[in-house]
Amino acid sequence: MKKAFNIVLVGGGSTWTPGLLKALCKMKTRLPLNKLVMFDVNAERQAVIGEYAKVLFREEYPEVELIWTTDKEVALRDMDFIFCQMRTGGYAMREKDEKIPLSLGVIGQETCGPGGFAYGMRSIRDMIELVNDVRARSPQAWILNYTNPAAIVADALKKSFPDDERIINICDQPVNLLRSYGRLLGRDPEIFDPVYFGLNHFGWFTHLYDENGHDLAPELKAIIASNGFKPVDAEQRDQSWLDTYAAVADMLHDFPDYLPNTYLQYYLYPEYKLSKLDPNFTRANEVINGREKRVFDECRTAAAEGTTKNVHVVHNDAHGDMIVELAESIAFNLKKKFIVMVENNGLVANLDNDVMVEVAAEMGANGPRPFGVGKIPTFYKGMIEQQFAYERLTVEAYLEGSYTKALMALTLNRTIVDAKKARRVLDALIEANRDYWPELK
Ligand SMILES: NC(=O)c1ccc[n+]([C@@H]2O[C@H](COP(=O)([O-])OP(=O)(O)OC[C@H]3O[C@@H](n4cnc5c(N)ncnc54)[C@H](O)[C@@H]3O)[C@@H](O)[C@H]2O)c1
Ligand SMILES: O=P(O)(O)OC[C@H]1O[C@H](O[C@H]2[C@H](O)[C@@H](O)[C@@H](O)O[C@@H]2CO)[C@H](O)[C@@H](O)[C@@H]1O
């Protein structure tokens, strides 16, 4: 077995990269690195994070060959793992994804509703190109992908590379939720054995077993009903995320069967959410003024001071830990459980085989071995089928350049519903995305 690995971070200038770098340092004995490359299309962004990485690795991991580049030939050759988190169009386009729908009376959110649709139509192009670039240079590398909207990206990549078993699409939200449950229950989330089903940002925990096989879900629901729900790292969250987590209590009140993913609030309460979103100051503004600014300022400070000791680069532990632990589990065939996106193939017995579902899976050297959940009740099946139809039609709209399929997709989205509204939103998004989308005819 190989002793040390070559890893490239695609989207190396991402706001999440410092957290990822810290996770790689923290787990250096578990997933030893030979070479770490950071790759980005934006040289300036990459250089700031790269200079921070240089200081951090000099302090914590000097034996690793560390480089950053905008050259895909340098970045993607002879890699074992590709960790991917790119944002085509950057925060400038995220802001449009959120504000254009809001200006037309529809939820603007980066992965849900028409915002996620616009972002998806941009991400598909670059993600297909990336997979082709990787496979030409590292045919056996594992591509672990965070790029959003992950549900749409996962379906587009499955359609475009049906035989590629080494692309794993992931999300940090379930693990953030598990850590938050741990804090509420006063238990170490490492011991949790969750049962989960759904689509990305559209799923539910049905059970949460402890080390003895005891289901903690009833106790957890009771705690949330009386005390509400906060993220594990509530102290460092912006208000919008605290509101999002708080909505879990409302969802459980209305639909007490299962513990919902926070993103379901946009689909279950679109009118309420719309009334709470500010069309002139969205999450993109909050991130640009907050996390992005802080991360880049802190990285510049560390580089100028030649040490990371005096800065706390804002990050989310779950995000960095998940992808590194996933790579470790694959590299050493540990078969640890992760919640990941896979093709259904009977896992949810009453959904079509080709739906890209999100479920728990053991991850080992041969990829995911997912756990089925049997049949799901009508309400959840109906929700998922409608949402998946939206996701699939989005992918087909992109691949076929079809205006009609794009209109069908948006009409099916629970945040829109009305076809005339869908057309207005689609036309405005086409205008804003001319540099990124294929022409829709
Ligand atoms: N799946 C999840 O749960 C999860 C969690 C966190 C972040 N994300 C995703 O990670 C990505 C990064 O998020 P962020 O907020 O840090 O954004 P960001 O804009 O700070 O970082 C993205 C980086 O990708 C670069 N980039 C854009 N196109 C590229 C391409 N074709 N090749 C290489 N690099 C490219 C950009 O220049 C930028 O530096 C987004 O897609 C975000 O949605 C997903
Ligand atoms: O609005 P953002 O850019 O802060 O976050 C968007 C992402 O939100 C989810 O992830 C985590 C995030 O990684 C974490 O740091 C924290 O702030 O909470 C979020 C929810 O737990 C989501 O899973 C991602 O897909 C989004 O990109």
Ligand SMILES: [Mn+2]
């Ligand atoms: Mn996610």
